Amino acid sequence: MDVKANPLLNRLNKTRLSRWAHDVRQCFNSFYNYNQLLDYIQHNKPDLIVTVAHGELCWLAQQLSQRFNIPLVTFFHDWWPALAYVHDWARGRIASRFRRLYQQSQLSLCVSEGMRQALGTHSNAKVLLPIPDNSVLVTTTEKLTCQGKFNVIYAGILSGIYSSMLQALCKSVQQIHEFQLKLFGLKPDWSDFLLQQVRAEGIYAGFISRELLTDELNKGNALLVVMSFEQRDKTRMQTSFPSKLVDYCQFGKPIIIWGPDYCSAVQWGRQYQSALLITSPLVQDLVTAIKRLAIHPEEQKRLGNKALEMAKGMFNPEKIQRRFMESIQQVAAVKY
Numbered sequence: 059m060d061v062k063a064n065p066l067l068n069r070l071n072k073t074r075l076s077r078w079a080h081d082v083r084q085c086f087n088s089f090y091n092y093n094q095l096l097d098y099i100q101h102n103k104p105d106l107i108v109t110v111a112h113g114e115l116c117w118l119a120q121q122l123s124q125r126f127n128i129p130l131v132t133f134f135h136d137w138w139p140a141l142a143y144v145h146d147w148a149r150g151r152i153a154s155r156f157r158r159l160y161q162q163s164q165l166s167l168c169v170s171e172g173m174r175q176a177l178g179t180h181s182n183a184k185v186l187l188p189i190p191d192n193s194v195l196v197t198t199t200e201k202l203t204c205q206g207k208f209n210v211i212y213a214g215i216l217s218g219i220y221s222s223m224l225q226a227l228c229k230s231v232q233q234i235h236e237f238q239l240k241l242f243g244l245k246p247d248w249s250d251f252l253l254q255q256v257r258a259e260g261i262y263a264g265f266i267s268r269e270l271l272t273d274e275l276n277k278g279n280a281l282l283v284v285m286s287f288e289q290r291d292k293t294r295m296q297t298s299f300p301s302k303l304v305d306y307c308q309f310g311k312p313i314i315i316w317g318p319d320y321c322s323a324v325q326w327g328r329q330y331q332s333a334l335l336i337t338s339p340l341v342q343d344l345v346t347a348i349k350r351l352a353i354h355p356e357e358q359k360r361l362g363n364k365a366l367e368m369a370k371g372m373f374n375p376e377k378i379q380r381r382f383m384e385s386i387q388q389v390a391a392v393k394y
Contacts, residue, residue, distance in 0.1 A: 061115070064089035080143045085151045088114040092122075099126055105390045106131055111159055112138050120159050129164040129389050133186075134173050137297045165389045167382070170299040170322045184385055188301040190308055192375045208237035208352035210314065211278035213271055214302050216246035216262075219286040219294075223316070226341040228256050236349045240278070242271055279358065280334075280351065281306040285317025285324070287339040295321035307369040312351065312361035316344050330372075332364040 067089060070079035083089075099122060109119035110133045123130035139153040157177060160166050166183040168174040174183050216224055224241065225248055231239045232255070241262045246253070256262040266274070275281065283303050285295050299322045306313055313333040315323045327333035334351055336344045351357060371377075 061095055061118070062091040064091075077143060077145055081145055081148045083114050084142050084144050085148050085155075088117060090114075090118055092118060095122070099128070104128060106386065109133070110135060111156060112136060112141075116159060117155065120162060124162070129392070130162065131165045131167065131386065131389060132159060132163040133167045133169075134160065134177065135169045135188075135298070137173075137176070137294045140291070140294050164392075165385055167385070170297060172299075172322045172325070173297040176293065176297050182389070184381070186382055186385075187299060187373065187378055188304045189375045189378045190301075190304045190369070190373055192308065207235075208348070209240065209277065209279045210237055210282055210348055211240050211242070211275060211280070212282040212284065213242040213275065214284075214300075216241060216243040216248075218247075219288065219291050220284050221247055223284055223286070223341070225252060227344065228252065228261055230341045230345050231261070232259060234345065234349075237279075237352050240274070242266060242274065275306070275309050275311070278309075278311055280312040280314050280348070280361075281309065283313065283315045283317070283323055283333075285315070285321040287318050292318075292320065298322060299326075304373045307365040307373050310362050310366035310369070312358050313365050314344075314348065314351070330364070330368065332361070332368055334361060 067079045067083060070076060105128070107119050107123045107128050108131045109116045112135065116132065116138075119132075120130060122128070137156075139149045139156050142149070142152055144152065160177045160180060160183070164182060166174075166177070166180055167186040168177065168183055169186065169188065171185055174180075174185055177183070212224070214220075224246070227239065228241070229252075231237070239261050241256070242265065244265045246262075248256075253262065263274075283300055283306070285300070295318060303313065303315075303323055303326070313327070314336070315327050315333045316336045317324050318339075319337045323333075324335055324337060327335050334347060334357075336347050338344075351361075
């Protein structure tokens, strides 16, 4: 179904006024031409409108829900006010719209308890974790020994808010022999010199297919999650829940989380004693913790078993899917 963006704003997006155009779209009106969508709703009378609180179309979904008195179901996966490509003055207004969208949704599905707490009280807000791929779920953890080099794997975003942390880690492990670090992901925004170094040393292995990545994760001894320590990212870290954490647990390997005490991943790890937690921003503290884990196979086994326990329980995709379907059906059954 065609929802046409405003041609003038589209042209402005390709100029130096692009951020101003996004200010207008996010704070005031996106000026979409959605006549086809209106016709569809009028003729088909859907039971629900479902949206994701990200980008611009969520505001349109909110408007249509109110106009036609159709229940609105909204996913809150990320703190959109911090991600939007707008001027700083606009973020407060977007945050207000974001919270209003939350309140006006008949069902709000939050990716973490931190997201639900940040958005406030709601009569029907539920936590719905990311759904993992259960095709890679292992049945038992492998027997761990101290022989060979301990292999720590990170798979995901290497640029943006994680760039400086991962660069510091790469530089710190270049002369270390106790463990091997391997990074997988799109080419990062690092200097050509550092990229050449980490490629030559086998630290950065590039972006690979899902199938090949699954093989690499299976071969790893521990899997790394990174969360930003920057104050400007605090709300994002408190509210988001890294999908890689859910995916990692399917492999039954020790999970290492490097992030601030307040982030959702560390809170989860502490509550369930399910990961090795490093809450210091100093890369030396992370390296020391990994070295210690590398020579303690019993702790590796405990953490691997804990990850597998989480994969079969809290992160079980069938349970998460069932919770989603039950929540949807409850809203659809109510007459508004």
